[in-house]
Amino acid sequence: MNYVPGTASLIDDIDNVASCLPQTGSIVTDYNKHLVLLRDGRTLIGYLRSIDQFANLVFHQTVERIHVGKKFGDIPRGIFIVRGENVVLLGEIDVEKPCDTVLQQVSIEEILEEQRLQQQTKQETEKVKMQVLKDRGLSIPKADNLDEY
């Protein structure tokens, strides 16, 4: 199992690479999707179509998956072009693997609602924390998601 360096190792992943053998007679459409986690926390799932040396990715039939607790929701997005520097990790989704997750899929509206609630509670706790610290004369600088130089 030898591999090529850098983003060139993704070359094999492009298009629908199904590493399984076809079943007897039946036409098994095994399209392997890729999952990418971006720096801003989004999760995208789609067919990887093209790459370049910076690991800029072209995703086809992308779906953004939002996870809140045990629920998740898929938002279809279409074609995505991701700039390489924003990729945190990228992996192939093995269709073959038995899917025994505890996650429960819900509708888009529901998941968005859940997400909003989650954000809200988070903000509130943060606010309370800051207030408490301020009362004691301490302050923790908020580390932003994005890099600040």
Next chain:
Amino acid sequence: MFRFQSLDEDCTLEEEDEGLVEEEDEIDQFNDDTFGAGAINDDWQEEHKRLAELDERDELAAGLSLGGGGTLGGEPDLGGTQHSSSSSSSSRLPPSAGRLPLPSSLPPLGFSSSSSGLPPPDVEDRPGDGDLAESLARLILEADPAIAGVGAAERPGPPPGPGLSGLHGLDQPRVLQQTSSIPHQHPHHPQLPPGPSASGLPPGPPPSSMLSYQQQQHLMRRGTAPMGQMNSHSIWENSMGFGPVSVTPGLVTHMEDSPLMSIIKEVGLPKRPPQGRNDEGRDLSERVPPPRSSSPVIGSPPVRAVPIGTPPKQPMSHALNHQIHHPTAVHVRAPVQHRYPTPFPERLSPNTLLNIANSPLCRGPFPPRVGPVLSQIQRAQLLNSQVAGFPRGGPGPPLLPGGGGFRPFFGGPPPPHGHRMGPPPPHGPPNHTPPIRHNTTHLHPQHRRMLTQRMQSRGGDRGRTGGDRRSRDPYSNLMTQKEKEWVTKIQMMQLQSTDPYLDDYYYQNYYEKMEKRQERERDSSKKEHTTKLITPQVAKVEHTYRPVQFAGSLGKLTVSSVNNPRKMIDAVVTTRTDDEEKREKQVWNKRRQILYTVEKMYSLLLEVQDFEKRFVQTPEEDRDALVEQHKSNTEQLCSSLMEKEWEDRVSDEQCVMIMSVRKGKRLISRLLPFLPSPQATAVVMAIARNLPALAKKDKQDQVLCWLVEPVSTVIQSLSSSSLTDLLQELQGSEGQLATVLHNKFGVTLLYLILSEGERMQSSDPNCQLMDDNRWTELVFSVTRELLSVPSSALSPPLFTPPNLLSLFSRYVDRQRLELLQDKLQMSALSR
């Protein structure tokens, strides 16, 4: 054009008849070929008929000219012949009108146009031989079909023959009008009625060079329907860019008469692909337009699978062909710009290079060296382009089908890739015929993508039973093989290294260690190997910089570059006379000297240390040389420590000097194992001797402790006498021992010596240690010192050898032993 002009002198126009005869001979020569590119597939009988007719007309013309040749000195009256023969020509033309005469053949017919196209004064200046040249020139100009086409004007005069009605549909009606009107060509001035000439004509014909080649080609194509047959075989014979005279038989008659036509024949006309195919309602977009060079690429079949009707898509290479194959061609126009901007320039070059490589006449603008050069990359690309059209059927992942193409380029690409490439093709759908592999390197990437997609989709439709899933996805292969290779190439190029040990030392070592570890852990039965990074293996190429030189010139060029920068500042060394500064400088110089020595020794040492590794790697033949080098290195190292005068004694001074520097101490610690025993001993002695000084210098760094290990190894190999000597050295001068005890290293060293002595005594009863009293005395003094030194001053050693107590027990009484014990233990604990 230049050729034409050169004929001015050659042509003897006074004797038309003789000229005619000559042309006939020439004609024979030119039409010598029976088969192949030179032959013309027309009916010789018809041709003969036409020739015969031509003869008749000639006589007629001759007669006419004799009759009316007043003003024109002996020149037949073209005008007269024109009019007289126009009818005959027009009557003759209908049969041949079906075969549209090429505009290019019109040149002689363009005489009327020439006359009309010329400014009036010329027409009047006809008479006289002096104008012969002029008229010839004009003739030549007009003979150019482009000019004839462009310069000609609407001429109401000569009636367009019935056969011309068909021709009107063509682009150049003007040209054709003249075609009909001038059946007979002679290099003479047309004496036209002023009427036609006065008709509003455009200004003189533009210089031929202005007309693009494409326009000319365009002209050619128009009149091609019946010529398809003739040209079909010659389209693909790219060896003759300007093919043999590919003109209609109808024109042959005209051609024969004029020396110009002979020129055209010789130079040849640009090829005209048959037009007929284009009229059929075929879907041409799917066909891969063939590259102009039909030379077979390595491993691919000749590009004949595509119907001949597809027009060439590379005017540039076409022109290139002409350039190559007829370096003396006149019709070389300014090459047309490529329609598509080529993002990857190499897309064109394999083709171009192939042209060059396979041209029968390898002369011309291209140096002969260009011939067989097909770089690895391009070869790989060519190979891959062949494969690109092939549907990647089969279960395996579509690994770089460039796996095959990669091999010539990289030494790396592993066999797994190779063997995976094997199965896919045979696993392909059984009832699916592989599509034709086209050489698509010259195409625009977009075009090629569409083609491959279409072919694949078609292949997918046919090959469903084989499980060709991949082809059913219409969005697959958005990234062409070429692009994939390009990305991979970029990544691999960054890893190219001629000396991996130099460039990436830690990586190499780390992986070696990992591998060794894993091999140890695993059984030999498990032949699993860890995932390895594929790195390209590039041969070592020595690049020596040689400054630019011209042969035969006096002196050298002063060219500054990265390797040879221009001198910006003239630095002059000035010595300062200040004494203090001198002293300071001396100190600094000395230090620099020491550092320099240390550096040199280090590089030698590193080579010595790497010797083993290198030895394993080098092939058999080079091993001896390596051994030799190794020996010399070690010798050099040794000698660097020696005294200058004595040559066999380790220089104290040198050692101390080296050891005064931090790096030097590390150097010595690494060097000791490699030194031969006596030398190592001597070094250790020197260290012991000078320990106070060294200890003083080492207060900050404590680097001396690095020496413990190698020194202990040396000590263990010492003989008893040398051990005693060492101990003595350690105690050499007064108060030395005290300082020794203050220093961690010193204490450790002392203990090492003592423990070694003890070991000797206990293990070997015949030990000579006790032979002279030195040892005992020394030990006594040590104990005395140990007891007297306050415990706080006693520096804790790095480790306390266990047998010290037994040593002391031999020499001291109980009371003192206990005291010593306390002290040592304390010092051990307080560490």
